[in-house]
Amino acid sequence: MLIDSHAHLTMPQFAADLDAVIDRANGCGVGEVLDIGYDRAGMDETLALADGYGSVYASLGLHPHEARNYDDGFEDELKKNIMRRKVLAVGEVGLDYYRDLSPRDIQRDVFRRQIGLALYFGKPIVVHSRQAFEDVVRILEEEGAKEVGGIVHAFSGSLEEARRVIDLGFLIGIGGPVTYRKSKLPDVVSRLPSNAFVLETDCPYLPPEPYRGKRNEPAYVRLVAEKVAGILGVTIEDIERAAEVNYRYLLHGERDIPPRIAYELKGNIYVNVTGSCTNNCRFCVRLRRSNFLYGYNLNLVTDPTVDEMVAAVRELATGDQHREIVFCGYGEPTCRLHDILAVARRLSDLGLPFRINTNGHGNLINRRNIVPELEGAVQKVSVSLNAPDRDTYMHLCRPDAGVRAFDSLIDFIRKASASALDCEVTALDCPEIDTDRCRTLVEGIPGARFRTRKFHFNTCED
Numbered sequence: 133m134l135i136d137s138h139a140h141l142t143m144p145q146f147a148a149d150l151d152a153v154i155d156r157a158n159g160c161g162v163g164e165v166l167d168i169g170y171d172r173a174g175m176d177e178t179l180a181l182a183d184g185y186g187s188v189y190a191s192l193g194l195h196p197h198e199a200r201n202y203d204d205g206f207e208d209e210l211k212k213n214i215m216r217r218k219v220l221a222v223g224e225v226g227l228d229y230y231r232d233l234s235p236r237d238i239q240r241d242v243f244r245r246q247i248g249l250a251l252y253f254g255k256p257i258v259v260h261s262r263q264a265f266e267d268v269v270r271i272l273e274e275e276g277a278k279e280v281g282g283i284v285h286a287f288s289g290s291l292e293e294a295r296r297v298i299d300l301g302f303l304i305g306i307g308g309p310v311t312y313r314k315s316k317l318p319d320v321v322s323r324l325p326s327n328a329f330v331l332e333t334d335c336p337y338l339p340p341e342p343y344r345g346k347r348n349e350p351a352y353v354r355l356v357a358e359k360v361a362g363i364l365g366v367t368i369e370d371i372e373r374a375a376e377v378n379y380r381y382l383l384h385g386e387r388d389i390p391p392r393i394a395y396e397l398k399g400n401i402y403v404n405v406t407g408s409c410t411n412n413c414r415f416c417v418r419l420r421r422s423n424f425l426y427g428y429n430l431n432l433v434t435d436p437t438v439d440e441m442v443a444a445v446r447e448l449a450t451g452d453q454h455r456e457i458v459f460c461g462y463g464e465p466t467c468r469l470h471d472i473l474a475v476a477r478r479l480s481d482l483g484l485p486f487r488i489n490t491n492g493h494g495n496l497i498n499r500r501n502i503v504p505e506l507e508g509a510v511q512k513v514s515v516s517l518n519a520p521d522r523d524t525y526m527h528l529c530r531p532d533a534g535v536r537a538f539d540s541l542i543d544f545i546r547k548a549s550a551s552a553l554d555c556e557v558t559a560l561d562c563p564e565i566d567t568d569r570c571r572t573l574v575e576g577i578p579g580a581r582f583r584t585r586k587f588h589f590n591t592c593e594d
């Protein structure tokens with residue numbers, strides 16, 4: 133389901149055709165809209181909207197433009213309404229030093245007071261920040277807003293600013309500007325981890341292409357999702373799922389998402405083979421705040437059995453829309469070599485090629501050359517190299533086997549590249565990794581192909 137996490141449906145622009153606007157949104161797969169209160173008069177209208185439409189929820193707060201009108205009366209109203217069933221957040225609140233419609237010291241004070249309410253009532257915060265990023269982050273930090281988290285809506289900052297928002301426990305709100313021709317947002321979005329964003333319209337403002345200059349509306353959040361999918365190289369369904377789970381996790385407190393054994397991503401079926409690994413990479417996705425990958429919980433409690441893996445893949449492989457079956461996981465699949473070979477044999481009737489995403493320690497783990505066994509069962513191996521030399525590998529990947537691991541990994545690449553397997557070797561394009569040297573190393577191995585993988589701030593999500 134698509135969700136518009138930031139809309140202003142109480143604006144006069146929607147007065148004449150609100151029913152049609154909401155019908156159009158539902159017709160485009162937008163199953164939920166968070167309507168954002170921004171002033172005193174709008175609070176009741178937002179609440180009425182949420183009461184009147186099943187798919188509309190509310191966030192209440194005073195916009196920084198209106199900060200000079202904040203008083204005890206408004207605060208009492210906010211307190212009275214904040215725990216109503218469909219009120220999910222406090223906002224939009226924050227600072228706007230671009231238009232400066234309220235004095236800055238009052239904006240800061242009102243921002244702090246509303247953060248205090250959010251903390252008191254345990255509600256996430258919807259943040260407006262315009263030319264005030266440093267003060268916004270400082271105040272959120274000083275007030276301990278990480279405890280409830282929130283969304284920095286209509287994010288338009290740099291990569292470094294996005295990193296700071298995420299470190300604060302907040303989500304990035306991506307809206308129409310990501311579709312604009314000269315926007316720098318796509319560069320930032322291309323690095324976002326999939327558990328770090330939600331989608332929004334900010335309607336009636338900021339319409340995406342091709343509706344610039346016209347009224348924006350929740351149905352257009354699909355255009356934002358399509359653009360983000362293109363940037364990240366995944367399907368629109370992947371973006372829809374990721375953004376929905378991120379939103380529900382934050383706004384509805386839906387955290388009990390069962391772990392997945394098999395899941396669809398980028399048109400492939402991935403098999404989550406194990407949570408055990410012989411490396412302890414500094415950038416491993418397992419080390420981050422939540423283990424959600426495009427909305428999937430991959431944090432296995434126990435490794436799945438062969439029967440469970442086969443059944444989970446068969447449940448997904450109902451049509452002909454998949455390109456390959458990939459053994460991966462938050463761990464090293466060749467730790468369970470015997471089992472993945474059994475799964476591949478039992479699923480061979482599906483007619484799909486098999487790939488293993490591996491750290492290349494398979495020979496070390498299994499104390500033999502496993503390439504001939506792989507050759508009979510899978511078509512492709514994708515090996516994470518991530519270091520051009522032993523010392524860097526020791527520092528970044530911290531292998532259990534110590535210095536032997538890098539030599540064994542290179543030996544595995546040589547053997548796999550010389551076999552019938554299609555052997556791809558990858559390195560993350562993060563600052564600590566010299567991808568040029570990795571490429572040179574791989575290009576010196578006959579048959580091996582090199583590919584850089586996008587680094588998503590702090591993880592190897594690709």
Ligand code: SF4
Pocket residue numbers: 409410411412413415416417418461462463464491516529592
């Ligand atoms: S090899 Fe992969 S799964 Fe293992 S620690 Fe490194 S990033 Fe994580």
